[in-house]
Amino acid sequence: MTQPQPPLPLAPALVAAFAPGGTLRASINLGNPILANKDAATGEPVGVSIELAREFARRLGVAIELVVFEKAAASVDAVKNEKADIGFFAIDPARSDGLLFTAPYVLIEGSYLVREDSALTDNAQVDGAGQRISVGSGSAYDLFLTRELRQAEVVRLQGAAAAMAALRSGQVEVAAGIRQMLEAEARREAGVRVLPGRFMVIQQAMGTPASRGAEAQALLAAFVEEMKASGFVADALARHGIEGAIVAPAA
Template sequence: MGRLFLLIAALLAGLLGTAFGQTSPASEIAPGGKLRVGMIAIAVLGGVAEPVAGFVGQKLGAHVEPVMYANPEAYLQSFGKGEWDIAIGPRVLAPADKADSTGNLWAISLVYVAAPGTDFPDIASVDKAGVRIGTIRGAPSDRVLTREIKAAEIVRIPLNPTIAADAADLLRSGKVDVFGADSGVGYPAAEALTGAKIVPGVFGTVLVAAALPKGRSPAAQALLATLFDEARQAGVVQKAIDAKSLKGVNVVTK
């Protein structure tokens, strides 16, 4: 009922604004009928976000133009630069002073992959002196590990299209004992390396949300939130997750 009220309010605001020559909420979100969508080029983020953005664009009557960022650092730095109309990515990477975010859309588990021959019975056993943990530089997993790890050493590598294979190679080489990343990297890395295994449990969760540049009207914010809620409730987000056969990725329910 609350979302329905917000949508009605947004539509009324749009009609009144149009009548007085003002920009409608839909036009605020997708100026000129084009919706540029900032995303990170990784399966659990951009791979899910792209079809969800397509649904939102269709509802707005706008052509969707993906703006893919190669890594989390580039995505973070894009805020405030006018490179996109909305962004879909980790909530933690959307600065509150530069963007207004929707509710959470999906959640991604952060997991450890243990190298062959190592023994880590649980998450707590990883943070020990002498243990080397690989991760993706600048990713939410890096942020969690930097904050939480007290004794182990963190080894960072850049994100690229072959990140799962890179993680497996790092484990195979013996340069790290475990690799900590989102489940979209962790599970494929474990499958790519004979003897590697997922450590039981998760060491964190990444919450994904959409964001509008700071300064958009409350009506535009309400409309965008309603459209993403509709995408979630209509099964669009779940279908996008299933299409990528992703493990450890779940739609956030309210």
């Protein structure tokens, strides 16, 4: 891994745009274990998004505060409402109002989970009359499927665990989610399987409130590009044992 270069001095106004109170508040979503988790020993948040947040705060020369949420929608709202200064979310048109995004730093697959006895064998078969698909409310795949599905019904529940439980209980025919989480559920207990392939690619990016301005967005975007090019993101994924997610290509 090539070490990131030391940061150039930043204008005080630009630092203040990200940390008006002198501390960078980073919104962290624990609902996506590809990016963030709790350390089993300490209970503290760990993962690639936490490492990016800490490195960005170091670049700014300010302290870091992690503002932790269990769901993506709450994490997004915190940044939109300026309860946090940066966040880590999937890029989606439904989230564009009030937020400025970078290019993605990680790509993740969205897939479907069905019961073993389901007649479904292909992603294209899922959007059919009478099919109910459970999703974590406000997730990237909820937003995507709400736009794209024409016949199937989206059933919104409080988080990925509830969405997968709804499939096992027969409340729905399909559960949508991050492929790695669905595969883990299939390994946990027999009775369900993941359909081959994917129905979407989730583009995980950094974002900041739109009020912070174009110059702040440009700085954050340049930071993300450097973190990809230097190997920082790939190294963090490997260190936390994340499989399946890939570093996004250069913007």
